[in-house]
């Protein structure tokens with residue numbers, strides 16, 4: 001390199017460092033498709049409105065900007081989406097199962113929502129915990145159609161041992177989520193119908209939750225109330241893993257997927273990896289590239 005070229009080269013580097021935005025902005029969505037909803041990024045294979053914008057209907061999401069300001073993003077099953085990552089995860093709000101009683105032990109309300117479920121998604125086994133709250137409470141979690149059931153049991157006579165921040169069996173219990181779980185239900189039952197604990201704990205609750213988000217508070221024993229939506233029900237964030245698959249219930253490996261270049265989801269300059277959670281495969285930009293690996297030319301050299 002002669003001196004002017006070296007100078008040019010340093011000038012080029014200087015520009016790179018001065019304009020970090022210029023090198024980190026790459027398209028997330030297909031050409032002509034909206035890539036955000038409010039402040040939430042919607043990277044392809046996810047997409048909104050136009051069928052050309054998402055890979056298939058499993059990745060279709062709905063941006064509701066007529067009713068909400070700022071707009072909110074939803075799944076087709078009407079679960080609010082908090083974020084979508086290209087690393088194969090999505091955070092969404094899920095509902096909380098509950099049963100409440102009066103002082104005589106009569107059931108006053110019961111809510112057993114349909115938990116989030118989809119063929120292309122599994123509950124993340126590393127980010128979530130099954131959680132139950134109450135002092136006269138049994139929380140059951142079952143995977144529909146699999147025969148598998150797990151749960152935990154809680155009894156506490158009064159408030160004396162309840163401790164903030166510690167979900168470890170007194171008023172709150174947590175269990176790990178197994179790998180590959182898709183269709184879940186959460187149910188609570190009660191042995192004495194809260195008759196003896198009614199004055200400080202009228203309800204039992206059960207839910208799956210992003211355990212980094214949930215910090216147990218003794219006030220949840222009195223009334224678990226978080227992120228209430230229009231229907232008046234509490235919601236908690238969960239993390240789901242997503243991957244590319246051909247058919248629900250058939251786990252497609254990278255090797256198989258690459259055989260059909262028409263349906264293969266990874267674009268140029270990308271690498272394929274089998275999903276960690278029994279789903280299918282995900283794509284990454286190969287080394288020295290960044291961007292959205294699910295777009296044909298989404299991975300750009302850096």
Ligand SMILES: *[C@@H]1O[C@H](CO)[C@@H](O)[C@H](O)[C@H]1NC(C)=O
Nearest residue numbers: 038039040041070082083084
């Ligand atoms: C979007 O904005 C809300 C409220 O300002 C904030 O709580 C949330 O973390 C933001 N989400 C993302 C994905 O940046």
Ligand SMILES: *[C@@H]1O[C@H](CO)[C@@H](O)[C@H](O)[C@H]1NC(C)=O
Nearest residue numbers: 062063064065066067068230
């Ligand atoms: C937006 O949300 C409101 C209230 O839930 C609902 O009535 C409306 O149909 C939604 N719009 C779209 C486009 O989904």
Ligand SMILES: *[C@@H]1O[C@H](CO)[C@@H](O)[C@H](O)[C@H]1NC(C)=O
Nearest residue numbers: 101102103104105106107108
């Ligand atoms: C609770 O149920 C019992 C038996 O069914 C009934 O006699 C009582 O009136 C109920 N109590 C209330 C507060 O509804």
Ligand SMILES: *[C@@H]1O[C@H](CO)[C@@H](O)[C@H](O)[C@H]1NC(C)=O
Nearest residue numbers: 162163164165216217218219
């Ligand atoms: C736990 O925190 C809540 C508020 O976050 C407070 O109302 C309650 O008194 C605390 N409980 C204990 C046992 O310190």
Ligand SMILES: *[C@@H]1O[C@H](CO)[C@@H](O)[C@H](O)[C@H]1NC(C)=O
Nearest residue numbers: 163164165166212215216217
């Ligand atoms: C959870 O709450 C407890 C008490 O309210 C607090 O000491 C602790 O730092 C909190 N933990 C997290 C992870 O926020």
Ligand SMILES: *[C@@H]1O[C@H](CO)[C@@H](O)[C@H](O)[C@H]1NC(C)=O
Nearest residue numbers: 100202203222223224225228
């Ligand atoms: C719990 O709190 C919510 C909101 O703070 C309130 O709407 C609801 O009535 C309360 N439920 C009970 C059983 O006190």
Ligand SMILES: *[C@@H]1O[C@H](CO)[C@@H](O)[C@H](O)[C@H]1NC(C)=O
Nearest residue numbers: 246257259260261262263264
């Ligand atoms: C390849 O994928 C396309 C699009 O999904 C499909 O129509 C076609 O039948 C597949 N080809 C083979 C050989 O499986």
Ligand SMILES: *[C@@H]1O[C@H](CO)[C@@H](O)[C@H](O)[C@H]1NC(C)=O
Nearest residue numbers: 261267268269295296297298
């Ligand atoms: C990307 O891949 C397609 C098909 O595999 C090829 O036709 C195209 O030339 C590639 N583009 C670049 C920039 O390498």
Ligand SMILES: *[C@@H]1O[C@H](CO)[C@@H](O)[C@H](O)[C@H]1NC(C)=O
Nearest residue numbers: 271272273274281282283284
């Ligand atoms: C993509 O890269 C990230 C970060 O290096 C890694 O954690 C992840 O396992 C990779 N995924 C695939 C499908 O290769």
